[in-house]
Amino acid sequence: MxxxxxxxxxxxxxxxxxxxxxxxxxxxxxxxxxxxxxxxxxxxxxxxxxxxxxxxxxxxxxxxxxxxxxxxxxxxxxxxxxxxxxxxxxxxxxxxxxxxxxxxxxxxxxxxxxxxxxxxxxxxxxxxxxxxxIPIINALKVGLSANEILAIRGILNGTSNYILTKMAQDGWDFAQALQQAQNLGYAEANPSLDIDGYDAAHKLLILASIAYGIKAAPEEILVEGISEVAPEDIEFAKEFGYCIKLLGIAKKHGNEIELRVHPTMIDEEKLLADVDGVMNAVSVVGDCTGESVYYGAGAxxxxxxxxxxxxxxxxxxxxxxxQSLQPSAMLGFITEQQYSITPKEQIKSKYYMRILADDKHGVLEKITAILSKNAISISTFLQKPQKPAHTDSTPSQISSIGGLNQPECAKILLATHETSELAIQNAIKGLQALESVRQRPVIIRIEE
The missing domain is CATH 3.40.50.720 (NAD(P)-binding Rossmann-like Domain)
Structure with a gap:
């Protein structure tokens, strides 16, 4: 040569x-x-x-x-x-x-x-x-540049995906799965950036900047982590044909872009549902191409x-x-912002909700009344009694949920029809105010 x-x-x-x-x-x-x-x-x-x-x-x-x-x-x-x-x-x-x-x-x-x-x-x-x-940046900048991007959904953090995979496949709780991730070097000693969703949020904002010209900071978008996901949530998801993934989601609605990162129940038949372990994947929906999925090692x-x-x-x-360094056509960010961000409270979704409440007459009626007051309708409902501890049981033997030892209580697991983030958060506040509700309800959004 x-x-x-x-x-x-x-x-x-x-x-x-x-x-x-x-x-x-x-x-x-x-x-x-x-x-x-x-x-x-x-x-x-x-x-x-x-x-x-x-x-x-x-x-x-x-x-x-x-x-x-x-x-x-x-x-x-x-x-x-x-x-x-x-x-x-x-x-x-x-x-x-x-x-x-x-x-x-x-x-x-x-x-x-x-x-x-x-x-x-x-x-x-x-x-x-x-x-x-994964060459997702080049795909958005070049390969899909003829498309209006309608939606981006991505498994953008391998650490969180590994933890959720171990919980689903091996029945581990969050703490066990996190410890294993740390033992294998997938998670840092302080894993907060990964498990709290902000690593994925950073990446989502970069993708949204290329697709839409969004100039938001991570604090301006909806970000939730995976630390509250429990084995019963995994079981509910499986029973109704879902799996749980931490997703970064961007969607175009007219002149607004919806941006969010959170644990998500997705149909187990979707391609993203098959992405396990530390692998990453991004689904992009273009108006010309339809859906394309990019999969590979994320780190x-x-x-x-x-x-x-x-x-x-x-x-x-x-x-x-x-013969010179040319200015930044390869940068790829849309510099004239055309879209605004959908306010967090206006984001709409279906929701799964886990409620720990006293197992006694009248409690369920109070819970459904609060949901109804916020115009939230239930599509699926399960109630599982939480057995009281025997008198000779030690604290470690007492039945528990979400890390709390609670005799004579019930796990109420439900899914809603589509509603707004404002409605669901107001419902959570109302439920927390009930003496019969033992802890703050946990929600997981459902993405069809």
Whole structure:
């Protein structure tokens, strides 16, 4: 193979699992990538926090980020360090220096994507920020660009999906499944970002920015996690042909976009219902294509590095043709917002509700009266008595639900017809006010 016409020099900030994989793949597949781009991609330097830490990486390393940001020979800065505000400052500096910028940082983009888009005069690549090795960003930007996107539904967090899979397949409770996820390295010691839904929310907002131009922050959309999902909820779902997944959902309704992340009961015949373990999948409904589903590894060194390098290859190809770093057609965000966000309280759905209440006469009538007062009609109803504990039982032997030891109570499980978020939240407040209701009712939305 002859010498390529150009070289593209990159600096990588963060040589962890993904950064090391990027270096390894670029070196291992150097000839293949060069042949496909007409440009040789060369890693000139990596930035690490601790130079004394042993690494297999063979590139020159520094602990001074300025040696990448202000090195005039470096064309592209790749940010793989994590965090939110410091990476944002790094991104701004790189763009101000006329460098292209590639990132896998969904948290930073969830809050600062439009500020970066407004200042970018060089390419910004972020394929790796959503669903690891799945090329969903490119699918929305290019493959589906002729379509009006009607809906996006995604299993966007592998940790939560693994926990829900273990609960469904092995009958574990949430705490057991979370502990196993941590033991296997799927969940962090502090797993809140994953199990509370905010990792998925970051990713949903990036997808919605490409599809609709939505500029919301995570705090502005409906976000709920999976920590309240219990085995009886899984059993109810199975009995009525559903499974439970943490979904990120975007839907177009006229000039409004509905955005939400929460545990969801979905029909077990749907393609997303078959996505188990740590895998991710995204369903996109276009007005021309109908539904298309993208499935694959949502995290891990090599899958995420593959997406990072796909951005580098796109930059290199443009660089080969134009002999310069062209401004950000590859960014892909719609910068003139055409849609507003549907207010949380106006979102409509069917709901599953779990209520723990005293098992005595008149309680059910009070519960149904509160639902009726809020114009909520019931489609499916189950009541399962909770057996009182024997007098010689220890606390650990007492029958429990939701982690509470409650003798002489009943589990009331029901599903509603479609109603609004405002109505269901008002009903929950009314139910909580009843002395006979032992804890705050748990809801799971149902997506047909």
């Amino acid at each position: 002859g010498k390529p016409a150009r070289e593209l020099h990159i600096g990588i900030i963060g040589i962890g699992v993904v950064g090391s994989s990027v270096v390894e793949i670029l070196q291992k597949n150097r000839e293949l990538i060069t042949a496909r781009t007409g440009v040789e991609i060369i890693v000139k330097r990596g930035v690490v926090r601790d130079l004394n830490k042993a690494r297999a990486c063979t590139i020159p390393l520094t602990d001074n980020v300025d040696e990448v940001l202000y090195d005039e020979s470096i064309d592209v800065v790749v940010e793989l360090m994590g965090g939110r505000e410091l990476p944002y400052q790094i991104a701004k500096t790189a763009l101000a220096q006329g460098k292209a910028f590639v990132t896998a940082n969904k948290a930073m983009l969830a809050y600062h994507r439009y500020e970066l888009a407004s200042m970018a005069k060089t390419p910004i690549g972020f394929e790796a920020s959503v669903c690891g090795g 891990g060194g090599n899958p995420t590095a593959s997406s990072v390098i796909s951005d580098l290859i796109a930059i290199a190809r443009s660089y080969h043709i134009s």
